Amino acid sequence: MPTERNGAGSRETADLVVAGAGVIGLACAWRAAASGLDTLVLDAGATERASEVAAGMIAPVGEAVWGEEPLLAAAAASAEAWPAFAAELQAAAGCEVPYRRCGALHVGLDRDEAAELRRRRDLHGELGLPATWLRGSECRRLEPGLATAVAGGFDAPGEAEVDPRPLLVALRAAAAAAGARIEEGMAAVRVVVTAGRVAGVELADGRTVDTPRLLAATGARMGGELLPPDVRPPIRPLKGEILRLRAPPGERPCERIVVTERVYVVPRAGGEVVVGASVEERGFDLRVRAGSVHELLREAYRALPDVAELELVECAAGLRPTTPDNAPVIGPTAIDGLLLAGGHHRNGILLAPITAEAIALELAGAQLPEVIEPLRAERFSRPLQEMGA
Template identity: 45%
Template sequence: MSPTHSSTRPSDVLVIGGGIIGLVTAWRAAQRGLATALVDPEPGGGAAQVAAGMLAAVTELHYGEETLLGLNLASARRYPEFVAELTEASGRDPGHRQCGTLAVALDADDRAHLRDLHALQSRCGLASQWLTGRECRRLEPMLAPGVRGGLRVDGDHQIDPRRLAAALLTACERAGVRLHRTWAQRLTVDRDRATGVVTADGTALGAGRVVLAAGSLSGRLEGVPADVLPPVRPVKGQVLRLAVPRDRPPLLNRTVRAVVRGSHVYLVPRENGELVVGATSEELGWDTTVTAGGVYELLRDAHELVPGITELPLTETRAGLRPGSPDNAPLLGPTALEGLLLATGHFRNGVLLTPVTGDVLAHVLTTGELPAEARPFSPRRFGASALSEQPA
């Protein structure tokens, strides 16, 4: 399709995708004095509307992800200053709570798993405290009597992703980011260089550099050469929201998480009385159906942790798509196609990695160099075979 009309003002930077990763990239680029535009039909939407917002670098640690841990910790350390700056820039409170996390075990197998996790955390120099079941219930009295033990991690906090997205959108608008509320349909390439996009309505938007930050959709943009197309797939997650009545005390004071019968479940209490329960992890392509089975399993597992949740009103059920990569780590920085950069593939750590992603992309866009902390996450770490084997 040929463009029907063109934008009269090419941008220095054009960001494709208006989720929290695209928004923070656009905001930071505009702060650095770059003329910045963003293309998304609904900026501030996407996976952030479903995510729970756990900033859990320590309790989210998985075996084999020690390199990713360093990036997660770097971003977690930046969060307080990042929130303060964003609040001032936007006039909005993104809902950051430094309330800590408690990971608990309900049976002997779960307890052994947590003990192993605690040992791994200790080897990585992370701060976590082992508690008995009685000590866990002293911290959170509404926990089930059967809790066998747990890990207290005071450094794992939370933020409200919906409020974060709204604050970033306002900050972008105030910083002069031009918003094009439409789909980016095709990347334009001229002489082996990315030069902009053609939108769904046929508008050609030119740019000096293009940042592809479209979450799970990043691998579907037309016009991207096969050897640089990001190997990102959608991973479905179902989430529930419950409401604690205002005339009742909070059910929980901190985030509580556990593995129940092999499935991960977490409960994230908000200051406004909302309780987020999540999340399933399903490799089902682009399906975003909320299923009875998904809702049942989440409520069943959450009830085993905190029996009192069955008395709460169920206010929302949602399903979203996490952008998964082959190694569960993000793709950050320049690709083999000149002028095209990636900020995608954050999987379950998109909210946590928001501050560091914005800083990394702003640094690359202004200096041309990828910071040392982000070099293990260059898109070029994947070979041509991984880049060409995209899910349908």
């Protein structure tokens, strides 16, 4: 780690400290290091990291709901950026980024579910999103493994998926290749603020790193003690349990992502099938409940009966960092040099390209993309005059 000498002895320094080494933190660190900033990434470990257990869906159409149009605009822009982002990352990392545009089929398993999906399809039309309404028989022609109960649905051919585990490996490699230093097993515990500016970051082992900039990308823990209360975003953990299954070669239950009202099934190119995900308000509890496993398998079986024949490989839980409006907090705060990139809920992988772009632009003193403006971190902050600044 670079050091500077002054009257007090050696001090560790960095142009930018990134607290958090999930997909968001590493993507931002890669871009920052590539721009020439001496970047230090603090990786506290994967215990609660949502990236480790995410399904990896890049599916803005599936996320379209009434009242979240600003988030949808950012999601659509980020999904469009994903192919180029994946190609650039793969070249920079020297390892595979398994991005796959497979499409998604959203289905209703009875008339009521189909009617609700039809209403959502009307929203897609209003927003100009590519999705085609299909009768139940047409859904089954696209995916023959669907249950006969399917009453209708919509096809979103532009939706994609990426396996988050090799994605994390690639992001770490690309960040390191660009010059970022990644300190394993180390957490940031407090940002040091002097005269309204970031001056350093205190680490869990008692060291302090002198830095003018901190990017907080600590996931569900961002609402904790690292940040001063006046700029601490209202992020809470939403528990999600997920299953990984394995299909025999050539026997995946579906070729597209299949989504119902209660479950999604994501087929991977290598034969893995991901089933998710529960949504539970259980704090930081990461235990996998038998009831959740049962419910996920039951709902997956209702849509795709062949799921019953697959090998159950893994049951896992992660914590989605979630804000009151389900949209992330991205960009500067009222403290000069303190940036946030978090609260992505279930869209961290989808929003990674545009989040990393926004943070890179902010670090360069450039204007944020227009679609990021409604997601700025300051929307949850108190005005400076109320903070006594």
